Amino acid sequence: MRAYNLTHLRELESESMFVLREVAAQFERPVLLFSGGKDSIVVSHLARKAFWPAPIPFKLMHVDTGHNFSEAIEYRDWWAKEINATLVVASVQDSIDKGRVAEEKGYNASRNVLQTTTLLDAIEENKFDCAIGGARRDEEKARAKERFFSHRDEFGQWDPKNQRPELWNIFNGRKHIGEHFRVFPISNWTEMDVWQYILIEKIPLPGLYFTHKRKVFNRDGVIYSMSNFMKLKPEEKEEEMIVRFRTVGDMTCTGAVLSEASTVEDIIAEVAAARTTERGSRQDDKRSEAAMEDRKKQGYF
Amino acid sequence: MTTKSYLDMELLRFTTAGSVDDGKSTLIGRLLYDSKSIFQDQLEAIEHTSKQRGEEGVNLALLTDGLRAEREQGITIDVAYRYFATPKRKFIIADTPGHIQYTRNMVTGASTANLAIILVDARNGVVEQTRRHSFIASLLEIPHIIVCINKMDLVNWSEDVFETIKSDYTSFASKLDVRDIHFIPISALKGDNVVDPSQNMLWYNGSTLLYLLENIHIASDVNHIDARFPVQYVVRPYSDKYHDYRGYAGRVAGGIFRPGDEVEILPSGFSSKVKSIDTFEGPLAEAFAPMSVCITLEDDIDISRGDMIVRKNNKPEISQDVDLMICWMNEKPMQLNGKYAFKHTTREARCVIKDVKYKMDISTMSRLSDDKNLGKNDIGRITIRTTIPVMFDSYRKNRITGSIILIDEATNETVGAGMIV
Numbered sequence: 001m002r003a004y005n006l007t008h009l010r011e012l013e014s015e016s017m018f019v020l021r022e023v024a025a026q027f028e029r030p031v032l033l034f035s036g037g038k039d040s041i042v043v044s045h046l047a048r049k050a051f052w053p054a055p056i057p058f059k060l061m062h063v064d065t066g067h068n069f070s071e072a073i074e075y076r077d078w079w080a081k082e083i084n085a086t087l088v089v090a091s092v093q094d095s096i097d098k099g100r101v102a103e104e105k106g107y108n109a110s111r112n113v114l115q116t117t118t119l120l121d122a123i124e125e126n127k128f129d130c131a132i133g134g135a136r137r138d139e140e141k142a143r144a145k146e147r148f149f150s151h152r153d154e155f156g157q158w159d160p161k162n163q164r165p166e167l168w169n170i171f172n173g174r175k176h177i178g179e180h181f182r183v184f185p186i187s188n189w190t191e192m193d194v195w196q197y198i199l200i201e202k203i204p205l206p207g208l209y210f211t212h213k214r215k216v217f218n219r220d221g222v223i224y225s226m227s228n229f230m231k232l233k234p235e236e237k238e239e240e241m242i243v244r245f246r247t248v249g250d251m252t253c254t255g256a257v258l259s260e261a262s263t264v265e266d267i268i269a270e271v272a273a274a275r276t277t278e279r280g281s282r283q284d285d286k287r288s289e290a291a292m293e294d295r296k297k298q299g300y301f
Numbered sequence: 302m303t304t305k306s307y308l309d310m311e312l313l314r315f316t317t318a319g320s321v322d323d324g325k326s327t328l329i330g331r332l333l334y335d336s337k338s339i340f341q342d343q344l345e346a347i348e349h350t351s352k353q354r355g356e357e358g359v360n361l362a363l364l365t366d367g368l369r370a371e372r373e374q375g376i377t378i379d380v381a382y383r384y385f386a387t388p389k390r391k392f393i394i395a396d397t398p399g400h401i402q403y404t405r406n407m408v409t410g411a412s413t414a415n416l417a418i419i420l421v422d423a424r425n426g427v428v429e430q431t432r433r434h435s436f437i438a439s440l441l442e443i444p445h446i447i448v449c450i451n452k453m454d455l456v457n458w459s460e461d462v463f464e465t466i467k468s469d470y471t472s473f474a475s476k477l478d479v480r481d482i483h484f485i486p487i488s489a490l491k492g493d494n495v496v497d498p499s500q501n502m503l504w505y506n507g508s509t510l511l512y513l514l515e516n517i518h519i520a521s522d523v524n525h526i527d528a529r530f531p532v533q534y535v536v537r538p539y540s541d542k543y544h545d546y547r548g549y550a551g552r553v554a555g556g557i558f559r560p561g562d563e564v565e566i567l568p569s570g571f572s573s574k575v576k577s578i579d580t581f582e583g584p585l586a587e588a589f590a591p592m593s594v595c596i597t598l599e600d601d602i603d604i605s606r607g608d609m610i611v612r613k614n615n616k617p618e619i620s621q622d623v624d625l626m627i628c629w630m631n632e633k634p635m636q637l638n639g640k641y642a643f644k645h646t647t648r649e650a651r652c653v654i655k656d657v658k659y660k661m662d663i664s665t666m667s668r669l670s671d672d673k674n675l676g677k678n679d680i681g682r683i684t685i686r687t688t689i690p691v692m693f694d695s696y697r698k699n700r701i702t703g704s705i706i707l708i709d710e711a712t713n714e715t716v717g718a719g720m721i722v
Contacts, residue, residue, distance in 0.1 A: 005520040008312035008391040017593035049581040054538040144381045167412040174713035
């Protein structure tokens, strides 16, 4: 008799599809937060599979800080068409122009924190009652305690000590008016799972993830891409390096790694040998030991 | 790890219960560390914190304490999920605190686990907490238990101590519903028998913990006999190409479905045949638990979310009166005759608590039939009456169709976790 068991990737895939279908069934106006990074690409790919042959029954939303890699934006627009989804863009620049937030100052100024306000405003304006994200529990220790269905109060806040218990695969998405949920379908995936899945599913990715020549500068051991959004300090200088990115976030807080990995297989070999987590090159997490927990409480992704 | 081996891996979900003193966090830290799942930056971060707190060496327990309050108080508040992989398997650890006031967290962590690791301090033997964890593991029908007798370094690596604890545990576990128990003498602190065989306990010739985790047989943990398909979502494309397409999306909860199968739709009782099992990649010849698929039927029947597709000759129970073992999870005690919302598979409605038969004293495992007050962290046997029929199996037979949650309609909080008797 044949063995009726799934490989771990197919089991994770099935779990994520189940979660996405629960979202469509339990919420009236869900939205998928799409950054152009590999995790949200994988989530949108899973959504396409979960509802096929019908189109994805919710929109994609990108919170645009204005500090993006242009490759990520090009990919975003192309992918949305490819999977036949409607894209909404919420702009941090608009929030700044409206006076909702103030730009950070100094050399390490970043719009990373500001996007929380833009996100919460967009959720309210569009009356979204659930925002689907690509966060994984292996990324960061505060995220290890996050639920699949994560409740947010009317201020968009997360209360880590008062989370609803989540048992079996029964998800409780009940809420009061004004509250919303964040749902993380790939909670149980690791960075390695994501890459392996991209490989077996042949999911196209932005070129940023693969090796390329780039004008960069080194700040406190982190390799940043040259951009109009960051000013060099007097002692810093522009160089050209062969790099790739392990995550795709804002240009102001995403560091590159020296790498010649040109295929997904190369990247998998690199991830397997890596000695630092992918968020190790994310400066936004290093502001303090509880940096992620604090941002999440306020309504960050 | 090569790509090929990674693609053949299985997934094992396990839970660990214990308090800080049991060395539970140290054990998890050891598994992650010795299997090289800890990264340089994570190690540096905890080395830094250990040093700051004036601790000797690296406190591996810090790896698992995610929230600020937990690090400050040195306790685990909630269920934390950890991940590691070896070339054979990927592991998901549901790490839960062990004190009695955290019973609900243990139940939560146990609900998705195939295996439980129970830690026993070799100096103390089987204590109340061991019995409590074991009872919860058995109540939640975790198919495999590994009892790790820890801190063997503190009892001179004594075989007698190990054998005594093993025999104490076996005699008490005979009262539990556990099918598969293993015993391993370990030292989480020193690493003996966790990943590498101990050089200090040559009298032990069983497997190390990691070997067992990698090799224990889990393929038969899922019910592949009783076909159950709770309908999750109705797929209607309304496109030119799929104009009349009507598919039922869901995750197989048990058994195997194939095109041509004679099926019955519950609760309506209409019959039909499986026309196709569709996926993005194309139609399948069969679907089994826990696959997420989309099923179409030969006949045009009114089916919606919450209905269940089953085989004609193998039906679950259908009733509005359901007996449960319930773990209460909320500050506000359970109200006899109180009304709650419930969720069971993809079905959601209201119910009333009709009767409390008894409360369990989970430390002694005795039934208290004159105490019917179920407060937070209490476990008891109750009967509910639902507003609509529920299609269920006993939890023992199927953990998906046998589980139910109760929700407070005013706060929307999940207040009870029920296992159908």
